[in-house]
Amino acid sequence: MSKDKILVIGASGQIGVELTMALRGIHGDAQVIASDLREPNPLLLGTGPYVSLNVMNKEMLHVQVIRQNIKQIYLLAAILSATGEKNPGLAWNLNIQGLLNVLEIAKEEHLDKVYWPSSIAVFGPTSPKRDCPQQTIIEPITVYGISKYAGEFWCNYYHNRFGIDVRSLRYPGLISYKSEPGGGTTDYAVEIFHEALAAGRYECFLKPDTYLPMMYMPDAIRATLELMEAPAAAVRVRTSYNLSAMSFSPAEIAVEVAKYVPHFNMHYKPDYRQLIADSWPQSIDDSAAHTDWGWKPEYDLAAMTADMMRNLQTPPTS
Ligand code: SER
Numbered sequence: 532m533s534k535d536k537i538l539v540i541g542a543s544g545q546i547g548v549e550l551t552m553a554l555r556g557i558h559g560d561a562q563v564i565a566s567d568l569r570e571p572n573p574l575l576l577g578t579g580p581y582v583s584l585n586v587m588n589k590e591m592l593h594v595q596v597i598r599q600n601i602k603q604i605y606l607l608a609a610i611l612s613a614t615g616e617k618n619p620g621l622a623w624n625l626n627i628q629g630l631l632n633v634l635e636i637a638k639e640e641h642l643d644k645v646y647w648p649s650s651i652a653v654f655g656p657t658s659p660k661r662d663c664p665q666q667t668i669i670e671p672i673t674v675y676g677i678s679k680y681a682g683e684f685w686c687n688y689y690h691n692r693f694g695i696d697v698r699s700l701r702y703p704g705l706i707s708y709k710s711e712p713g714g715g716t717t718d719y720a721v722e723i724f725h726e727a728l729a730a731g732r733y734e735c736f737l738k739p740d741t742y743l744p745m746m747y748m749p750d751a752i753r754a755t756l757e758l759m760e761a762p763a764a765a766v767r768v769r770t771s772y773n774l775s776a777m778s779f780s781p782a783e784i785a786v787e788v789a790k791y792v793p794h795f796n797m798h799y800k801p802d803y804r805q806l807i808a809d810s811w812p813q814s815i816d817d818s819a820a821h822t823d824w825g826w827k828p829e830y831d832l833a834a835m836t837a838d839m840m841r842n843l844q845t846p847p848t849s
Contacts, residue, residue: 545647
């Protein structure tokens with residue numbers, strides 16, 4: 532039987548849930564196998580096949596790839612920046628060994644394509660703060676950033692050496708309402724919505740003027756699908772593409788949120804995550820993504836806030 536299915540690893544996570552649903556919308560529910568270590572996210576229940584999978588177990592992963600007729604893998608399982616600092620060894624192992632397992636299986640089984648996300652966390656304090664270019668000084672200070680940067684070069688290596696069509700994006704902080712983020716430094720920009728609506732106040736773990744690159748999830752999903760659909764020859768960056776939509780500070784998003792939550796009150800209590808945030812650029816130059824495969828973001832801060840508020844205030848119907 533010819534290979535015809537897509538495997539999403541880490542399907543219950545913040546990106547995984549929405550990407551799985553989007554892929555099922557395009558390719559059909561049965562064609563997209565969701566997998567995770569965790570229980571399926573409630574939003575995925577009844578929407579298509581699900582297997583329990585640990586990406587660190589290469590043999591089991593290999594068996595599933597063969598058994599399920601997998602032709603493409605989206606590897607989203609990772610430990611993010613803030614959680615990674617609590618257990619650097621585990622973060623390195625999962626982020627790198629998981630990727631190497633997938634790349635090896637892609638080579639052995641001649642998979643069609645692999646997707647693996649990188650992050651703005653590859654950049655460090657010596658990178659340019661504004662309009663940070665695709666190619667620049669890159670000296671990350673978190674284990675997450677180190678693992679993502681090393682992973683980018685593993686992707687590039689497998690592409691050059693073995694012809695694997697592996698593609699990657701350096702996501703900014705991602706804001707979404709369907710599934711929760713897990714352990715990132717940019718998570719405040721999601722928490723603020725939930726706390727504002729539940730309690731009318733939020734204690735932010737970053738300082739008010741901490742500018743960071745951010746993106747609304749619909750843009751991130753569309754970017755991922757557009758990159759994966761682009762002709763292979765157009766995908767000239769085989770490490771990972773810079774990707775950008777908006778930049779804002781906690782003080783600026785607080786002003787937007789207050790337009791929907793009268794008397795909204797924001798307090799600031801910076802913690803260890805401030806150091807991580809301060810090491811990242813404030814904005815990103817993603818012109819290579821524009822040029823190579825036509826990337827164009829849709830949501831700015833005001834449009835994203837309006838859509839978040841609309842969705843969080845309206846209980847889901849299905
Ligand atoms: N959102 C991620 C984090 O904060 C960055 O890629 O760790």
